[in-house]
Amino acid sequence: MATKLLISLCLLLLVLTAATAWRVSQRESMAEANFPVEGQIVEVDGIAVHAVVMGDGPDVVLIHGSSGNTRDMTFALAPILAENYRVIAFDRPGLGYSDSFNPDGETIVEQAEILQRAAAQLGANKPIVAGQSYGGSVALAWAVTRPENISGLVLIAPAAIPWETPLDAFNTIGATSAGNALVLPLITAYVPDWYVDEALNKVFAPQTAPEGYADHFGTGLSMRRSSMHANAKQRANLLAEVTELQPRYSEISVPTEIVHGTADTTVFLDWHAPRLIEQIPGAELIELEGIGHMPQVVAAPEVAAAIDRATQRAGLR
Numbered sequence: 001m002a003t004k005l006l007i008s009l010c011l012l013l014l015v016l017t018a019a020t021a022w023r024v025s026q027r028e029s030m031a032e033a034n035f036p037v038e039g040q041i042v043e044v045d046g047i048a049v050h051a052v053v054m055g056d057g058p059d060v061v062l063i064h065g066s067s068g069n070t071r072d073m074t075f076a077l078a079p080i081l082a083e084n085y086r087v088i089a090f091d092r093p094g095l096g097y098s099d100s101f102n103p104d105g106e107t108i109v110e111q112a113e114i115l116q117r118a119a120a121q122l123g124a125n126k127p128i129v130a131g132q133s134y135g136g137s138v139a140l141a142w143a144v145t146r147p148e149n150i151s152g153l154v155l156i157a158p159a160a161i162p163w164e165t166p167l168d169a170f171n172t173i174g175a176t177s178a179g180n181a182l183v184l185p186l187i188t189a190y191v192p193d194w195y196v197d198e199a200l201n202k203v204f205a206p207q208t209a210p211e212g213y214a215d216h217f218g219t220g221l222s223m224r225r226s227s228m229h230a231n232a233k234q235r236a237n238l239l240a241e242v243t244e245l246q247p248r249y250s251e252i253s254v255p256t257e258i259v260h261g262t263a264d265t266t267v268f269l270d271w272h273a274p275r276l277i278e279q280i281p282g283a284e285l286i287e288l289e290g291i292g293h294m295p296q297v298v299a300a301p302e303v304a305a306a307i308d309r310a311t312q313r314a315g316l317r
Contacts, residue, residue, distance in 0.1 A: 053088050088124055157259070170232070258276060
């Protein structure tokens with residue numbers, strides 16, 4: 001009896017594993033079919049970097065946050081900027097359609113380097129660099145480590161000052177090999193769309209995702225196993241990387257604009273912005289009353305205005 005039960009359980013496990021693998025493949029293929037490459041692939045030493053280029057004028061590079069892709073920037077902000085700038089929106093390594101290249105998680109310095117080199121291949125040698133949330137950390141790394149390749153810096157709700165809250169359980173598990181093998185496939189296969197939409201609205205709180213945003217952004221791209229694993233590893237390493245980078249903020253010499261919502265509960269304005277202002281010479285802070293963590297979407301004109309100010313301060317207008 002025990003042997004039969006064990007055999008039955010093994011068969012059931014095999015069936016569930018096969019069903020999960022099939023469902024994962026279906027959902028990932030559907031996400032990529034519904035939300036294909038928006039722009040072009042630039043190769044940097046054999047590493048693919050996805051870039052969307054639009055408009056004409058001074059160069060502006062846009063860097064998205066955690067779990068994002070170019071579509072976060074091309075929904076609202078990039079089209080506004082493209083009226084006066086040449087905009088380059090990148091997928092960060094491991095996300096969207098850009099390759100992952102560090103099995104331990106790409107550091108913010110590594111990401112800054114590969115995105116800067118990709119921008120240079122596109123003819124943007126000294127762009128204005130704007131990054132949101134995690135992308136703000138990458139933008140800071142770009143300004144600190146590649147000062148000859150930047151004209152101005154715009155930080156949108158940036159994760160900039162070392163924090164005390166622990167890494168959430170999802171990213172803690174997702175960053176591990178075991179989590180990648182056992183947990184992430186279940187999430188990709190079985191988490192329903194309504195749950196993902198609710199999670200998306202929490203990122204926007206106290207606002208909600210604007211009508212059409214989810215259909216443009218393509219949450220399915222972020223729900224792919226490879227994207228979740230890459231994002232989790234990057235998030236797991238971020239605090240140590242920001243802690244190491246922070247003492248060098250005073251080296252930033254380009255015009256810097258910081259845009260931060262007063263109602264942001266993901267990256268708190270009161271913790272990050274005042275300290276950042278003190279450490280970057282000449283930095284200016286724009287507080288957006290009542291705005292949460294996604295100003296690049298819900299307050300795109302205000303973010304565009306900050307980019308205008310950085311451009312003017314840099315003498316590019």
